[in-house]
Amino acid sequence: MKGQGHVKRAIEVAVAGGHNILMIGPPGSGKSMLSKRIATIIPPMSLEEAIETTKIHSIAGALDSERSFVVTRPFRSPHHTISDIGLLGGGAFPNPDEVSLAHNGVLFLDELPEFKRSALEVMRQPLEDGKVTISRAAGSLTFPSEFMLVAAMNPCPCGYFGDLKRECRCGPVQVQRYRQRISGPLLDRIDLHIEVPAVEYRDVASERAEEPSSAIRERAVRARERQQKRFAREAKTNCNAWMTTRLLKQYCKLDQDSQDLVRVAMNELNLSARAYDRILKVSRTIADLDDKIDISPEHVSEAIQYRTFDRTLWV
Numbered sequence: 001m002k003g004q005g006h007v008k009r010a011i012e013v014a015v016a017g018g019h020n021i022l023m024i025g026p027p028g029s030g031k032s033m034l035s036k037r038i039a040t041i042i043p044p045m046s047l048e049e050a051i052e053t054t055k056i057h058s059i060a061g062a063l064d065s066e067r068s069f070v071v072t073r074p075f076r077s078p079h080h081t082i083s084d085i086g087l088l089g090g091g092a093f094p095n096p097d098e099v100s101l102a103h104n105g106v107l108f109l110d111e112l113p114e115f116k117r118s119a120l121e122v123m124r125q126p127l128e129d130g131k132v133t134i135s136r137a138a139g140s141l142t143f144p145s146e147f148m149l150v151a152a153m154n155p156c157p158c159g160y161f162g163d164l165k166r167e168c169r170c171g172p173v174q175v176q177r178y179r180q181r182i183s184g185p186l187l188d189r190i191d192l193h194i195e196v197p198a199v200e201y202r203d204v205a206s207e208r209a210e211e212p213s214s215a216i217r218e219r220a221v222r223a224r225e226r227q228q229k230r231f232a233r234e235a236k237t238n239c240n241a242w243m244t245t246r247l248l249k250q251y252c253k254l255d256q257d258s259q260d261l262v263r264v265a266m267n268e269l270n271l272s273a274r275a276y277d278r279i280l281k282v283s284r285t286i287a288d289l290d291d292k293i294d295i296s297p298e299h300v301s302e303a304i305q306y307r308t309f310d311r312t313l314w315v
């Protein structure tokens with residue numbers, strides 16, 4: 001993968017802490033390619049996570065004699081034609097499906113605006129609570145669904161809005177309608193928003209060596225190890241993304257300068273309380289990647305930079 005340094009960095013942060021990420025860019029800019037590469041840099045599961053994940057796959061009937069134990073983090077990529085039930089689970093006897101099969105792993109939704117509006121809206125509960133409740137006549141069951149959402153989309157129906165080389169053929173109303181398929185509350189739950197510009201030909205053609213994905217993976221693994229130590233006594237929390245309010249208070253303390261930064265960003269970007277919590281969690285992960293116990297203003301300002309779509313694209 002050539003160039004795209006800032007995108008790779010955002011992906012590293014997302015993977016290190018289990019945060020949700022949305023990539024926006026024109027056709028051919030490498031969004032799908034980058035997303036699929038996430039599987040190669042994601043840190044391994046702990047034994048506990050593997051057991052939990054295996055249980056769900058077993059209930060869903062997704063295991064067989066060749067694959068009787070889930071050892072690597074799941075990477076689920078359902079097509080955009082999927083139904084609400086296919087995503088959340090259901091049936092006469094409630095069965096877990098995609099959001100639960102992605103538990104402790106990645107749920108990749110390519111071409112996000114193409115998904116049914118209802119399917120995107122039902123994602124809100126699992127994204128917020130890390131679990132999904134399926135109610136049927138036969139009863140209701142709750143399954144865990146602590147996945148990392150990776151989503152990709154074009155900026156407009158033709159794909160070239162904001163592109164430097166090609167002209168967008170869409171009218172403002174079309175662009176707005178396209179983006180509004182991603183509702184504010186859904187966007188709110190996505191921690192990192194990142195623009196993926198078309199790569200320059202000379203970048204793709206260059207012989208300059210890129211950092212190998214193994215180096216990115218190693219940093220992510222170390223950051224996860226810090227988290228595992230931190231949450232060793234917490235039965236339910238494995239990574240920064242799923243910190244409870246209590247853990248957030250305990251481990252995401254901000255100094256005065258950092259607090260000031262967040263306050264300004266909250267006002268300027270008109271952020272919700274939910275976005276505020278998510279910025280703190282991402283800051284924690286950036287500090288972990290930096291091998292620091294305390295969160296500092298530079299960590300916070302990087303985390304804030306990843307919330308740009310709240311302001312620029314969706315108003």
Ligand SMILES: Nc1ncnc2c1ncn2[C@@H]1O[C@H](COP(=O)(O)OP(=O)(O)OP(=O)(O)O)[C@@H](O)[C@H]1O
Pocket residue numbers: 001002003004025026027028029030031032033034153154159199204
């Ligand atoms: N940075 C890059 N380095 C190397 N190859 C690249 C890069 N970016 C794009 N490519 C090439 O372009 C192809 C298209 O990329 P990809 O399918 O990921 O684009 P996309 O952003 O998902 O486009 P679309 O919006 O049409 O889905 C890739 O298969 C790859 O061969």
Ligand SMILES: [Mg+2]
Pocket residue numbers: 031032033110152
């Ligand atoms: Mg694509």
Ligand SMILES: [Zn+2]
Pocket residue numbers: 156157158159160161168169170
């Ligand atoms: Zn367009």
